[in-house]
Amino acid sequence: MLAFPNIKINLGLSITEKRPDGYHNLETVFYPVALEDALEIRTSSETEKKITLHQYGMEIAGNPEDNLVAKAYSLLDKEFHLPPVEIHLYKHIPSGAGLGGGSSDAAFMLKLLNDHFQLELSEEQLEVYAATLGADCAFFIKNKPTYAEGIGNLFSPIELSLSGYQIMIVKPNVFVSTREAFSNIHPHRPEYPVKEAILRPVAEWKDILINDFEASVFPQHPVIGEIKRELYHQGAIYASMSGSGSSVFGLFAPGTSLPETIGESDVFCFKGKL
Ligand SMILES: C[C@](O)(CO)[C@H](O)COP(=O)(O)OP(=O)(O)OC[C@H]1O[C@@H](n2ccc(N)nc2=O)[C@H](O)[C@@H]1O
Numbered sequence: 001m002l003a004f005p006n007i008k009i010n011l012g013l014s015i016t017e018k019r020p021d022g023y024h025n026l027e028t029v030f031y032p033v034a035l036e037d038a039l040e041i042r043t044s045s046e047t048e049k050k051i052t053l054h055q056y057g058m059e060i061a062g063n064p065e066d067n068l069v070a071k072a073y074s075l076l077d078k079e080f081h082l083p084p085v086e087i088h089l090y091k092h093i094p095s096g097a098g099l100g101g102g103s104s105d106a107a108f109m110l111k112l113l114n115d116h117f118q119l120e121l122s123e124e125q126l127e128v129y130a131a132t133l134g135a136d137c138a139f140f141i142k143n144k145p146t147y148a149e150g151i152g153n154l155f156s157p158i159e160l161s162l163s164g165y166q167i168m169i170v171k172p173n174v175f176v177s178t179r180e181a182f183s184n185i186h187p188h189r190p191e192y193p194v195k196e197a198i199l200r201p202v203a204e205w206k207d208i209l210i211n212d213f214e215a216s217v218f219p220q221h222p223v224i225g226e227i228k229r230e231l232y233h234q235g236a237i238y239a240s241m242s243g244s245g246s247s248v249f250g251l252f253a254p255g256t257s258l259p260e261t262i263g264e265s266d267v268f269c270f271k272g273k274l
Pocket residue numbers: 010022023024025026028098103134135136137150151152178179182242243244
């Protein structure tokens with residue numbers, strides 16, 4: 001059984017307060033975009049080990065047993081005593097990009113196991129499992145435009161369609177640690193709440209829809225801020241860093257031509273239609 005875990009971008013991201021448990025409350029809108037990994041599971045005849053993971057494409061830091069797809073399997077295996085599986089994961093989504101690639105793989109793994117082994121779990125039950133694997137993991141269960149608050153885990157669906165817009169995503173070759181990005185933030189209530197800003201026309205977002213991580217990440221990694229400026233310079237209607245970086249996306253009007261390139265030759269670049 002095969003699935004294509006996609007990415008999310010953050011439309012606005014306000015870090016509103018630091019919690020006693022060290023995590024931060026935030027407000028953001030997650031929007032799914034069709035930049036995808038490929039993930040396949042098959043029941044395995046292996047008797048010695050439960051998971052055989054084959055990885056292709058971009059390298060993932062860490063050991064295979066720490067891969068979030070393995071963690072997703074273990075989570076359901078504990079409850080349902082699953083047969084052994086062979087997993088094929090083709091990585092096309094860059095890591096450390098703020099695009100939620102690992103979280104998406106994990107969420108799609110839960111959905112695949114649920115379907116393949118007919119576990120009959122509801123979307124709500126799958127969301128509960130997903131939330132234990134990463135802050136934004138549960139979003140990828142329903143995978144629809146979503147307003148998120150709390151630590152990024154309390155969801156309400158929103159009516160928002162960017163259908164027809166074009167997107168360019170650029171990720172420079174720098175690594176931003178999510179944990180470190182949070183530690184440099186001074187939480188505050190936004191002047192223009194994300195939930196209200198998102199209702200305004202896209203052409204107005206530039207001044208009102210803000211990712212708070214930009215103020216802490218751009219000074220440390222100026223190349224990311226330069227990419228955002230360049231996206232605007234080359235005609236983006238709205239441009240922003242996604243999550244805690246290091247990727248930046250630009251939204252372009254339907255029918256306009258996208259820039260050939262942005263930034264240095266070693267950047268990752270994705271162009272697509274929403
Ligand atoms: C910033 C976002 O990209 C917004 O979409 C996500 O909330 C980040 O989600 P993520 O990468 O899945 O993050 P996790 O792996 O759960 O957390 C990494 C680290 O970030 C910090 N963290 C994360 C989420 C949150 N609401 N507050 C935090 O302070 C914690 O120190 C945590 O140990």
